Amino acid sequence: MSPGGVPLSWYLVLSAILFGLGVAGFLFKRNIITMFMSLELMLNAVNLSFVAFSYKWGQIGGHLFVFFVIVVAAAEAAVGLAIIISVFRNRGTLNPDDLEAMKL
Amino acid sequence: MTESLHLWLIPALPLAGFVINGLFGRRLSKAAINAVALSSVTLAFLWTLRVFFAARGSTEPHLERYFTWIESGPLSIAVSFYLDRLTLVMLLVVTGIGTIIHFYSVGYMAHDGGYYRFFAYLNLFMFFMLVLVLAASYPLMFVGWEGVGLASFLLIGFWFRKQTATDAGNKAFIVNRIGDFGFSLGMFLMFVTLRSLDFQTVFSRASTADVATLTAICLLLFVGATGKSAQVPLYVWLPDAMEGPTPVSALIHAATMVTAGVYMVARSAPLFSRAPLAMDVVAVVGLVTAFFAATIGLLQTDIKKVLAYSTVSQLGYMFLALGVGGFGAGIFHLLTHAFFKALLFLGSGSVIHALSGEQDMRRMGALAKRIPITHATFLIGALAIAGVPPLAGFFSKDEILIHAYARSPVLFAIGVVTALMTAFYVFRAVFLTFYGTSRVTPEAEHHLHESPPIMTVPLALLALGSIGAGWIGIGHWLAPVFEGATREAALSHGLETTLMAVSVLFGLLGIGLAWWIYVQRPQTTAEPGALARLIQHKYYVDEIYAAVIVRPLVVISTKVLWRVLDAGMIDGSVNRVGRRCLGAGDILRRLQSGNLRSYAGWVVLGAIVVIALMGGLLGR
Numbered sequence: 081m082s083p084g085g086v087p088l089s090w091y092l093v094l095s096a097i098l099f100g101l102g103v104a105g106f107l108f109k110r111n112i113i114t115m116f117m118s119l120e121l122m123l124n125a126v127n128l129s130f131v132a133f134s135y136k137w138g139q140i141g142g143h144l145f146v147f148f149v150i151v152v153a154a155a156e157a158a159v160g161l162a163i164i165i166s167v168f169r170n171r172g173t174l175n176p177d178d179l180e181a182m183k184l
Numbered sequence: 185m186t187e188s189l190h191l192w193l194i195p196a197l198p199l200a201g202f203v204i205n206g207l208f209g210r211r212l213s214k215a216a217i218n219a220v221a222l223s224s225v226t227l228a229f230l231w232t233l234r235v236f237f238a239a240r241g242s243t244e245p246h247l248e249r250y251f252t253w254i255e256s257g258p259l260s261i262a263v264s265f266y267l268d269r270l271t272l273v274m275l276l277v278v279t280g281i282g283t284i285i286h287f288y289s290v291g292y293m294a295h296d297g298g299y300y301r302f303f304a305y306l307n308l309f310m311f312f313m314l315v316l317v318l319a320a321s322y323p324l325m326f327v328g329w330e331g332v333g334l335a336s337f338l339l340i341g342f343w344f345r346k347q348t349a350t351d352a353g354n355k356a357f358i359v360n361r362i363g364d365f366g367f368s369l370g371m372f373l374m375f376v377t378l379r380s381l382d383f384q385t386v387f388s389r390a391s392t393a394d395v396a397t398l399t400a401i402c403l404l405l406f407v408g409a410t411g412k413s414a415q416v417p418l419y420v421w422l423p424d425a426m427e428g429p430t431p432v433s434a435l436i437h438a439a440t441m442v443t444a445g446v447y448m449v450a451r452s453a454p455l456f457s458r459a460p461l462a463m464d465v466v467a468v469v470g471l472v473t474a475f476f477a478a479t480i481g482l483l484q485t486d487i488k489k490v491l492a493y494s495t496v497s498q499l500g501y502m503f504l505a506l507g508v509g510g511f512g513a514g515i516f517h518l519l520t521h522a523f524f525k526a527l528l529f530l531g532s533g534s535v536i537h538a539l540s541g542e543q544d545m546r547r548m549g550a551l552a553k554r555i556p557i558t559h560a561t562f563l564i565g566a567l568a569i570a571g572v573p574p575l576a577g578f579f580s581k582d583e584i585l586i587h588a589y590a591r592s593p594v595l596f597a598i599g600v601v602t603a604l605m606t607a608f609y610v611f612r613a614v615f616l617t618f619y620g621t622s623r624v625t626p627e628a629e630h631h632l633h634e635s636p637p638i639m640t641v642p643l644a645l646l647a648l649g650s651i652g653a654g655w656i657g658i659g660h661w662l663a664p665v666f667e668g669a670t671r672e673a674a675l676s677h678g679l680e681t682t683l684m685a686v687s688v689l690f691g692l693l694g695i696g697l698a699w700w701i702y703v704q705r706p707q708t709t710a711e712p713g714a715l716a717r718l719i720q721h722k723y724y725v726d727e728i729y730a731a732v733i734v735r736p737l738v739v740i741s742t743k744v745l746w747r748v749l750d751a752g753m754i755d756g757s758v759n760r761v762g763r764r765c766l767g768a769g770d771i772l773r774r775l776q777s778g779n780l781r782s783y784a785g786w787v788v789l790g791a792i793v794v795i796a797l798m799g800g801l802l803g804r
Contacts, residue, residue, distance in 0.1 A: 106784055115780075180778035 091132035098125035112164050112174045116157075123153050189235050191248050191265040191318055194275065197228040198310035205307065209300025218290055221303035225286050225310055229279035236272055243269075243664040245384070247320060254323075258379055266320030266383055270665045273515060273658060274317040274447055277522045281439045282310050284642045288530050289431040291638035292537060302342060302429065309335035313440055317447065321382045322371050325448065329367065329412065332441045333360050339436060340428040352424040359421040363411015370404030373397070387454040395459060402455055402462035405448065406469075413445030415503060416473045419496045420726060426488040430533030433488060438495045438529050439522040446502045446518050450666075453511050457669035467507025467588075467595065474500030475598055476723075478605035482612070483719045486543050487532045490613045494569065495525055497606060501584055504599065509671025510587030512659035517584055519658060520576035523649035524568035528610070530643055531562035534635045535617060539628040545613060550622035555634045559618050561643040566614045568650040570607035571691040579654035582684050589683055590673035596683065600690045607694025615702040 098121055105118030127146045134142025168174055201224030209217055239246055249264035286306060293302050312335055316328025333356075341353030375381055377397050378389045390398065409415070414422035425437045436442070449456060449466060456463055474497045481493035498521050505514035536543055538555050552559045568575035571582070581603060589596035624632065634640070663670065675683075718724070775786075 103788055107781055107788065176780040179780065 088132055088136050092129055095125045095129040095132070098122075098128065110175050110177065112167070112176055115176065116160055116164065120153060120157070123149055188248060189238060189246065189267065190231075191235065191267060192250060193231050194228050194235070194279070195311050195314035195318065197224045197231070198307040198314065200224055201307035202304050202311060205300050206304035209304055212300065214299060217300045217303055221307055222283075222286055222290070224307055225279065225283045228310065228314070229283045232275045232279045235267070236276060239267060239272065240269075247384070249320075259375065259381075261321055261323050261381060263324060264320040264382075265318040267318070268665050269662050270447075270450060270515065271317055273519060273662065275314070277443075277519055278310070278313050278317060278440050281522050281526050281646075282313075282435060284645055285431050285435040285439075285526065285530065288434075288533075288639050288642040289429075291636050292431050292533055293429065296429075298342065302339075305335055305338045305342070306432075306435070309339065309436060309441070313444075316444055320384075322374065322386075323381055325451075326364075326367060326371065329408075329444060329448075330364065332436070332444065333357065333364070333412070336360075336425070336432075336436050336441055339432040340425045342428055342432065346427070349427040352421075352427040356421040356425050359418050360411045363408045363418055366404045366407025366411070368408075370401050370408065373401050373404060377401070383451065390454050390458055398455060399459040399462045402452065402459045403465060405452060405455075406462065406466055409445030409449050409503075410469065411445075412448075413442050413499045413503070414473075414496045415445070415469050415500060416476060419473060419477065420729060422496055423489055423492040423722075426486070426492050430488065430529060430536060433492070434526045434529030434533065437492070438525040442495060442499060443502070443518045443522070446499065446506065446514060449503070449506050450511050450515055453506075453666050453669035456506070457509070457671075463507050463509065465507070466503050467591070470500045470503025470505075470507055471588075471595060471598055471602075472500070473497065474504060474602045475605075476500075478602045478609065479719055480722050481609040482605060483716060484609075485545055487535065487545050487548070487613055487617060488529070488543055490545075490609055491525070491528050491532060494528075494606065494610060497602065498525065498569070501581065501599070501602070504595065505584040505587055508587045508591040508595065509669070510584060510673065511666040511670055512662040513580065513583040513587050515662060516657075516659050517580035519656075520568070520580040520650070520653045523646055523653050524565045524575075524577055527561060527565035527643065527646035527650050528569065530639070530646065531558055531565060532613075534558040534639055534643065535562075537635055537639070538632055539624065540631045542625070542628050545616040547623050547625055547628070548617045549620045549624065550618070551624075551632075552618040554632055557634060557640045557643065561640075561647040562618070563614060564647040564650055566610045569610050570695055571603055571687060572695075573688060574651075574654065576650050576652070576654035578688065579657070582687060583659060585687050586675060586680055586683055587671075587673045589679075590671070590675055600687050603687055604690040604694040607691040608698045611695045611698035612702055615698055619703050 102118045102120075102122030102125060105121065106115050109115050109118065127149055130142040130146050130149075134140070134146075164174070167179065171179065173179070201220050204220050205212070205217055212220075245266060245268040247264060247266055249262050251263055252260065253263045254261040286303075289302065289306065293299055296302065309332060312328045312331025314328070316325055316332060319325035319328060337353045337357040340356050341350045343349045371381060374386060377393050378386050380386055380389065393401075411418045422437060422442065426433055428437070456466070477493045477496035477500060481490050481497060484490045484493060498517070502514045502517050502521070505511070505517060534555065535548070535551065535558060538551070538558070539548065542548065564575070568577040571578045573579075585596055585599050585603075588599050622629075721727075777783075
């Protein structure tokens, strides 16, 4: 009933682990590029569970969502990297703790 | 009368004058301002004459209804005008004297900067006064009543750069508020008991109310009258009102507005005549005012102040007449007084004009030859007010005194003594101003001149009125208006003649005394005694009012109402709410650290909390 006989729960556990790594990376890394990569990791962790559920219940909706997420992530990567380059040129740093000009 | 008389035209014309001069006067030339202001009142006077000739024969009141103003439950107030013989007399006085004084003002105000403003206000006054007189119900009368108060306030404080003038304007307005409070309460009580405020309905239902309620209504209305007509204890504003330009003093504070209270009481005759106690109060207050103000007038040194106290005193006379049931006599005196007091005021204005603004009689004297027309007309006015036959004042004052005697000889006695004082103070003013030795300052002497014809012709017209108005004898003509209210003074012919002789004698005695003291032996004015000082300080009434009423009010207002109630409680609670919000914001502000990873931390925390809650809910 699962592809290759792998049960659904395994996918979900893998997805949760990937998501947790993403969160941890986002919270603890001090480089925007790394944080950005962590963000991508979280998105793809979610994608994995979508696809797994979609396959499990035979519903096409999950697949559609995944494509949306990939498209949005691609756009986000383009804009995000552009911002990061711009920030680095202006401030000479990639440490988010130093980027607090919006603080009250 | 079935045909419409278009009464609305009479107040509408001055209103149009006010609107035009008030809005565009700044840009108009003097000639244009004059044309607007003078033509509006003159046309109003001419229309009044037309109405007079159309309606003089009728004894039935004529009612013109225009539209419903207020409609609420049982209360229905229409804007409608009421015309009977009493209204006609008032209309003729207001528009006639008003027109004369408008013309005089052209000369008097010629050099003043606020020319258009003055005439706009004067026209506004005419509008409200005519509404007051024409109104067919108490609320509409009250509109005019308040309106003339406003115009009076504006004109007393006309020279608003002068502190004393604006203070006097405020005083007039505030003192009148007290009276208006009584008037309003009177109207409320009237509506509660009689279920109407229209003159005709109220008067026809007056007999259904019990005497105690009716007395209360009348006394409350009379409180309003004491404010507007400057009677004890609310007379204090009128002498101060002399800060305004002299034509204003003549028109508003002598001839017309201050007689509004007399008119109102006379108009309410059907109510008052059913409340004997209220009538007695009116008579006593009138007499006390007449006597009291006359004594103050004896020693005033400002020529306009003398005339102001004289006005208060003469208004007292009118109320005395009303109070003893001589409604016709009271209105008769109102008419003659309008002529001679306007004349005296305009005459004093001419003197002041001639002396470049000097008002103190101690710096006048021997002006008779220098300003002959002013002198002659002023003398006629003085003789008229002193009650010398056959001038106007004699007839009306005599009629009042006869009515007073019929009620009680005591009233007559005090009235005659007052007449003596009247003659004395007015002739004291005549002698100090026009006779004796000149005490005019050199600068004033240099500019001394008779007034131009635009001022002297009105004086002459009013002098004619002061001579002739007494012969009209409107008492009988007014009789149908006061049908059933008038208390006839049924005295024998011989007694009437004796009383007449006594009052004339006392008047002449007053003139003689003034002549003796101020012309024959002017140097014997010794150090003033205690009584003289008391009178010179106007019995310290202003000071007493200040100490008893004004000071405590100010103290309570600042210490309690302002500091504690307003600043402490009302402002305080609002400010506390504001401060709490600021404090809460200060705490919440710390969440906005600007640290990207702390935001992410909050998001994660929030997500965990949401998941935990959902897990908890679903798990159940």
